[in-house]
Amino acid sequence: MKIALDAMGGDFGPPNIVSGAVMALNEYPHIGKLFLVGDTPQIEAELKKHDCTDGRIEIVHASQVVEMHDRAVDAVRRKKDSSVSRAVDLVKKGDAAAIVSAGHTGAAVAATAIKLRTLPGVDRPGIAAVIPSETNVFVLIDAGANSDPRPEHMVEYAIMGSVYSRHVLGYENPSVGLMSIGDEDMKGSDLTKEVFKMLKQSDLNFRGNIEGHDLFADPVEVVVCDGFVGNVILKTCESIGDAIFKWLKHELMKTKTRMVGAYLARNAFLTIRKKVNYEEYGGMPLLGVNGICIIAHGASTPKAIKNALRAAAESIEQQVNPHIVEKVRRHHEKATSLEPTLR
Amino acid sequence: MKIALDAMGGDFGPPNIVSGAVMALNEYPHIGKLFLVGDTPQIEAELKKHDCTDGRIEIVHASQVVEMHDRAVDAVRRKKDSSVSRAVDLVKKGDAAAIVSAGHTGAAVAATAIKLRTLPGVDRPGIAAVIPSETNVFVLIDAGANSDPRPEHMVEYAIMGSVYSRHVLGYENPSVGLMSIGDEDMKGSDLTKEVFKMLKQSDLNFRGNIEGHDLFADPVEVVVCDGFVGNVILKTCESIGDAIFKWLKHELMKTKTRMVGAYLARNAFLTIRKKVNYEEYGGMPLLGVNGICIIAHGASTPKAIKNALRAAAESIEQQVNPHIVEKVRRHHEKATSLEPTLR
DSSP: OEEEEESSOSTTOHHHHHHHHHHHHHHOTTOOEEEEEEOHHHHHHHHHHTTOOOTTEEEEEOOBOOOTTSOHHHHHHHOTTBHHHHHHHHHHTTSOSEEEEOSOHHHHHHHHHHHHOBOTTOSSOEEEEEEEOSSSEEEEEOSSSOSSOOHHHHHHHHHHHHHHHHHTSOOSSOEEEEEESSSSTTOSOHHHHHHHHHHHHSSSEEEEEEEGGGTTSOOOSEEEOOHHHHHHHHHHHHHHHHHHHHHHHHHHTSSHHHHHHHHHTHHHHHHHHHHTOGGGSOOEEEETBSSEEEEOOTTOOHHHHHHHHHHHHHHHHTTHHHHHHHHHHHHHHHHHHHSOSOO | OEEEEESSOSTTOHHHHHHHHHHHHHHOTTOOEEEEEEOHHHHHHHHHHTTOOOTTEEEEEOOBOOOTTSOHHHHHHHOTTBHHHHHHHHHHTTSOSEEEEOSOHHHHHHHHHHHHOBOTTOSSOEEEEEEEOSSSEEEEEOSSSOSSOOHHHHHHHHHHHHHHHHHTSOOSSOEEEEEESSSSTTOSOHHHHHHHHHHHHSSSEEEEEEEGGGTTSOOOSEEEOOHHHHHHHHHHHHHHHHHHHHHHHHHHTSSHHHHHHHHHTHHHHHHHHHHHOGGGSOOEEEETBSSEEEEOOTTOOHHHHHHHHHHHHHHHHTTHHHHHHHHHHHHHHHHHHHSOSOO
């Protein structure tokens, strides 16, 4: 199993990325090769810090980095020697099966979509975020690849999210919900009303609309939305989580009794703080491209990078892409057979 | 000051509503008249429980109630004697200046928009939610009145949200942000990119796009979005708040030390629990209709109803609607003068 890691991406650059890579190599013997793509001297210096001489590492030099202020498509066209572009090239050439990047999300999406193209039958890739619910996890797709999808793109998201939920997260027959603002089929936007009809006709385990206030109460295993709404949800959750802990800290400092209480219970706070901190998470697969692409949070910790590499390995092992191709093919076959035969 | 209260709306019906009404009358002497609209025997029974014989109360009988499963516009057309319709009628006739309802949000929006019409110059009303940020509050508009607005509707939301922020919340020159998924003008959906251009040309204190992860970090005083996104944000925040407290409770029960800590700090938890609990909040003004309309949470506590009545009173006192009309008029004048003179 061969993975290409963009060693320059992310808010903290090579130190966190290389540290996460070393952790992953120690924990996952089934990673056969790990390409670290980026500035060779910086990567070598980081590897030296960890006394890492793992023979599975191969450094691939790239002289450029996509900066956060770069525009996604421009960056792919102009910075041909960027770490993310070079990493995607390794997948294109067949040297690696997956790419992991914590850099500019738009650039990773654009580079992958432009260079690798989409899987047969898939029109638009979608980012799948795995989010903890009250007692479990669910997949939110699309978390930001495409702000203005057409209804049929959202049906593809539902299919791809179901495949990921089944083959990587292990849900036998994942239930699918459509993010909307009312639980009836007549409620929602023009877009969601159209998607509702299409999902109802599909073979998916579709449970109808779900509303924001049920999102974390485990209503379904896959939540479908457009990339604008998905991105807003993901980032708003981080923001409200931060706010709640700041408010709580402020309240806990108000009296000595509360301070003692907070000290005694501190480990509980730390556990939950981490749970809402998406920077700790393993990264989000960009589903629908012809290759595995895992997008990690810009502020990824080394542990998050390690988890992103694990997500890449699992997606390869579980053959997520062949399963998507098969499910999408069957969906299109069924949709075609349902069409009126009038021509 | 005269206010019409839909006494039947909300998940708990007359008990919570009437209880909140009694609290409001005791606290706010400037409420001159309070119409309680709904089933007379039920309302009288509730008033009796509170030994309330306040002469400012007038019961207006209505024989029907809009149920949660009713479709909004249908309900307004068919249930002509519903409590929410009758309450709006009181505003239409000039007997009251404001309506407060904790019932079916869609029906309240539809009844108000159909019967009272919009203010001069306003095309679409928008729901303004006042949300606590890390250290303050901000207005989120539209929180769910209109799922598919046109760009010009969102500019109206920005103007109306600014007026509310200034005249009711007291911000001198409220800053306005556009909810989007990137901080640059080139990022976002087709809709937000168009709105961005229009807001930039306006006289508003526009600060550009804001992203979900900054939402609670006090970036601006007014956040503009379409009603679909706004409703998703509002309800998702409730949901993640609930989830965080459930996770925390679970962690706090894990050891005896933590349980003792939680007991000592319990008041801090209660305070924050209430802060994230929108059921405690005072209701959201529907801005842009020709009359004051405050929409309270379906699960409103009596205190929330009291606060909703206060919001109605403040909107009347601060002349929110005349200020909106004036600001919208000036905006349209400026927009017309900027148009190319070619015809």
